Amino acid sequence: MKFDRNTPPAGSVRDWLDARAEAGGTAFIFPETDEVLHWPALREHAAKVAGDLTAQGIAKGESVAVMHPNGLEGVKALYAALYGGFRATMLNLAAGPDALGYAMEHSEARVAFVHDSQIEMYRKVRPDNLHRYTPSDASEALHEVEASDDALLMYTSGTTGRPKGVVHTQSSLLAGGWTVSVAHELTSQDRGMGVLPFYHINGLCVSVIGSLVSGGSLAMVSRFSASKFWNQAETGGITWFSVVPTIISHLLHGQAEPSPALKRRLRFARSASSALAVETQRGFQNRFGLAIVESLGLTETAAQCLVNPLDPHLHKIGSAGKAISNEARIADDVGTECARGAEGEIQIRGPNVMKEYLKNPEATKAAFHGDWLRTGDLGRMDADGYVFVTGRLKELIIKGGENIAPREIDEALYEHPDVVEAAAFARPCAQYGERVEAAVRLSEASTATGEELRLLCEERVGKFKAPEQVHILDELPKGPSGKIQRLYLNDLLYGP
Known part of the structure; x- marks a missing residue:
């Protein structure tokens, strides 16, 4: 499988991991522990555990819960679930007991990969039919997996009402990594910084799946630390990183500085998940001399759906960017496209858009105008196709x-x-x-x-x-x- 900027990824995550394993090289490094995970070792582990899960009776597309923070064991659990053709169900460790218990029950997962630090919470909220993964000596031929099969289940924040379970297929999940790779011109020589939790769509699709599709690698840390960030970036040998506006602001107001060598190596920084304040962006770029590529992404679009071009001269500060590798429009309440410059709802169409909300056909129907996903974000589009977010409908x-x-x-x-x-x-x-x-x-x-x-x-x-x-x-x-x-x-x- 080869990265093609003009064509969305074909096949499944298994196909892409096989291709990376055959090519060899580093997949992940973990600066906090000095652990290194290579693509062949990751594929070997994923195939072994996937065969075990298949032998234990887990059906193709069935939910397999992953209850892990960022780290080596979490990455291995994620890829084992994806490689086997199961629906990796990423549990949000920051969600609290009620939301965690709801996700476990609603997903109907029967097996969970649980980190030792999460055992107490897991036992507190798990339904009776969910059990922690225990390796066996059995193995069975893996399920056949197609691009249209379910690959990921991730629950939204649930700021109003119950969280909704966003389902991505093998193809839309891979497309999430592809849109990032195209927009940022990622290559096998690039190494990202995985500082955002991989149980969030940004940390998963931009950093983890982006590295898989581009053939690059990822330096992953357990959590963001303003005092340690630049040193971890130096140790990790990164060339780019993806964060959120609050992290940009904390780095700007912090005392730590990147080394001259790191500054020379860094190609760009990326900001997403919410709007970046203009003054914060300018202040960061002036202090560190590093361009910030602002973007917009949703769980429903496998992360990125709007992004500023990589060339700093083409950035429009204050804009979430334009559609690259998918389509965007501004529409009114009934789905009619608005004139350029007029405010309306930002809507997205493309290969990275979700399949559905799990077991919620009414919410799925309400989320679309035809094949256009309604983001719930308000904005306007200028004559050049750049979108400026003006707020959230809610x-x-x-x-x-x-x-x-x-x-x-x-x-x-x-x-x-x-x-x-x-x-x-x-x-x-x-x-x-x-x-x-x-x-x-x-x-x-x-x-x-x-x-x-x-x-x-x-x-x-x-x-x-x-x-x-x-x-x-x-x-x-x-x-x-x-x-x-x-x-x-x-x-x-x-x-x-």
């Missing part, structure tokens, strides 16, 4: 009948040099229906006050849109990828 603040995009307030707050994290949110109000408030995290030495930040917003966006109060917190609530969860802020500050 996150809009409606004050006195006027729609206010929280991102506009976020951007104003990030203009203050001490603001590390910021999120505006809606607060119920008897007079206007909803009013604007905001929460921030400040750098350690900051003496800024909430009133000072409120006045900054008033100056930037006007009195009507400015938050009535800015709360200063030690930490803002985040999802597993590091994305700030603004919908939780009202309950966090005022109670349910």
Whole structure:
């Protein structure tokens, strides 16, 4: 199997792992433990465990749960499930007991790969029919696997209602790694930095599957650390990395610096999962001299669906980029495409789009206008095809009948040099229906006050849109990828 920038990957994950194993070389390195995993050894392990699972009666496309943090054993578990033609069900370790138990039961998994650090939680929430994988001496011929077969089940954050189980096929999962490889011109000489959890779609498709499709490799660490990041990147020998805006901000406000050798080797940094504030992007690029490629991705699109071109001269700061290797449009409520420059819902069509929400045909139907996936993001598209995200449909603040995009307030707050994290949110109000408030995290030495930040917003966006109060917190609530969860802020500050 060879990477072709003009054609989505054919075959299955098994086919691609076989091809990488035949070519040889390094697949993963783990800077924290000095472990190295080569493609042939990864294929050998995956084939052995997959044969064992088949002998134990696990059917093709059946869910196999993976309850692991980033690390050697987690990677091996993931590839064993994918290689056998099973539906790798990635359990979000940051989701909490209720969501974990729901995912285990809803997925109908009967076997789980469980890391030793997760045993207590696993035993607490597992349904009776789910058992931890125990190796046996048996083996059986593997299931035949086709591109259209299920490969991945990943549950959404579930900020409103129960999480939905996003199902990707072998082909759409591989396409997730392909879109990244095409847009970033990845080759077998590239090594990424796996700092985001691989049980999140960004960490899985961009970093792990991107390396599989491109033939490159990945330096994986257990979690992000602002003080250790640049040293780990140096030790890992990376050429690029994919993170989220909160990590970009923490690196910008941190004391650590990349070495001159690392700066020379790094080709680009990549930001996704939520909008990157303009001031944060400019500040990072000015300080470190490293271009940030901003992008947009969803669990439903196997990560990347919009991305700025690799050439820094073609970047449009403030834009999530354009469709590369898939299609994007802006449409109204009934699915009619909007004129360029008009605001509407961002919709995506392409080989990386999900198959369905598991056991939820109503939600699946509602997620599409024809074959266009409704992202739930609001935006506009300029004459060059670049998309500018203006907000989330579910996150809009409606004050006195006027729609206010929280991102506009976020951007104003990030203009203050001490603001590390910021999120505006809606607060119920008897007079206007909803009013604007905001929460921030400040750098350690900051003496800024909430009133000072409120006045900054008033100056930037006007009195009507400015938050009535800015709360200063030690930490803002985040999802597993590091994305700030603004919908939780009202309950966090005022109670349910």
